[in-house]
Amino acid sequence: MSDIRRNIEKIRATLPDGVTLIAVSKYHPIEAIAEAYDAGGRDFGESKAQDLRIKQQALPKDIKWHFIGHLQSNKIKYIAPFIHLIHSIDTLRLLQEVDKHAAKAGRVIPCLLQIHIAEEETKFGFTPDECRAMLDEGSWRKLKNIQIRGLMCMASNTDNDVQIKEEFAAVKALFDEIREKHFSGDGSFDTFSAGMSDDYPIAIEAGSTHIRVGSNIFAV
Numbered sequence: 764m765s766d767i768r769r770n771i772e773k774i775r776a777t778l779p780d781g782v783t784l785i786a787v788s789k790y791h792p793i794e795a796i797a798e799a800y801d802a803g804g805r806d807f808g809e810s811k812a813q814d815l816r817i818k819q820q821a822l823p824k825d826i827k828w829h830f831i832g833h834l835q836s837n838k839i840k841y842i843a844p845f846i847h848l849i850h851s852i853d854t855l856r857l858l859q860e861v862d863k864h865a866a867k868a869g870r871v872i873p874c875l876l877q878i879h880i881a882e883e884e885t886k887f888g889f890t891p892d893e894c895r896a897m898l899d900e901g902s903w904r905k906l907k908n909i910q911i912r913g914l915m916c917m918a919s920n921t922d923n924d925v926q927i928k929e930e931f932a933a934v935k936a937l938f939d940e941i942r943e944k945h946f947s948g949d950g951s952f953d954t955f956s957a958g959m960s961d962d963y964p965i966a967i968e969a970g971s972t973h974i975r976v977g978s979n980i981f982a983v
Contacts, residue, residue, distance in 0.1 A: 767795065768802035770980045778974075782967055785829050787959075787977030789814070793821050795981055800826065806847075808975050812838035819845055831915075831975055833887050836860045843868040850875045850915040850956050850975075853887045855897050858909060865908035873912045875956055878937065880930045881919040888916070891937050898945050911946075913954030913972075914938045918962055927962050931969035938970075 774784060787808040788796045796807060800823060809815040810832025819828055819842075827847035834851050842849075843864035852858050852874045865872040876897075879888030889897065894914075897903065903911070916934040918927040938955050946952035958966025958974040966974060 765798055765802070767798045767980060771799060771802045771804060774976060774979060777964070779967065781972060783973045785831070785956075785973055785975045786980050787831065787975050788818070788981070789832070789977070791977075791981045793818055796822060799980060808850075808977075812841040815846075816841045829973075829975075834861075839864045840867075843870065843872065846872060848873045848875065848912065848954070850973075851877045851887065852911075853877045853879075853889060855900075855903065858903060858906065858911075862906040862909045871908050871910050873910045873954075875913050875915040875954060876911065878914050878916045878934050880916050880934050883920060886917055891933070894937065894941070898941060910951060913952055913956065914941070915956035917959070918957070918966075924962075924965060927965050928969065931957050931962075931966050931971070935970045 778784060783806055785806045785808045786799050786804045789810045796818060805825065806827045806829060808829040808831040815828060828845060830842055830846055830849045830851065832851060834849060834857060836857060839860055849861060849872060858874065861872055861874060876894055877888035878894060879886055879890055914934055914937065918930045921927065934957065935955060942952050954973060955971050956973040957969065957971040960976050960979040963974040963976060
């Protein structure tokens with residue numbers, strides 16, 4: 764059994780039903796992704812649009828590709844024809860640009876709003892209040908080629924599990940608030956993407972539906 768297969772099986776054994784494991788394959792070669800695919804992986808996360816397009820062309824077409832990095836408007840065209848889910852919408856303008864390219868591709872692209880909850884200023888995303896204001900303003904409802912499916916966040920880079928738990932809980936509370944106010948009766952607002960290699964068990968306790976795991980899978 765390969766190390767990658769062993770790692771995937773070990774993680775899967777810890778996951779409750781309904782939690783999707785996204786193998787964060789950025790920085791890793793096509794051969795390693797193929798190995799994870801052979802181990803049953805179908806959801807993979809990338810953070811650079813041009814790298815993602817190359818990998819998508821080279822690998823099986825039933826892979827669900829997740830864009831998890833900071834997305835530049837001029838790179839949307841590379842991923843619009845096939846992307847499964849964009850996790851990192853951090854402005855209304857970016858959402859509008861995705862809608863434009865999705866229309867050109869004849870698709871509706873699912874998206875998550877990225878919430879900035881961590882201490883690090885280098886991380887992107889809406890503050891909770893900015894997210895509320897954007898949704899309350901309402902112009903996003905005119906966009907017919909995107910679908911807002913939920914929220915994404917990254918916790919602070921800290922060993923303080925209490926702080927991480929509080930940050931995830933705050934975003935989950937925001938998720939519940941937004942679902943009730945703007946998506947009541949809409950079952951498609953169902954995705955809370957939180958948790959990476961070091962903190963995904965805490966994220967799952969908070970209600971995460973999608974965890975993004977890289978080093979615990981590909982570090983061999």
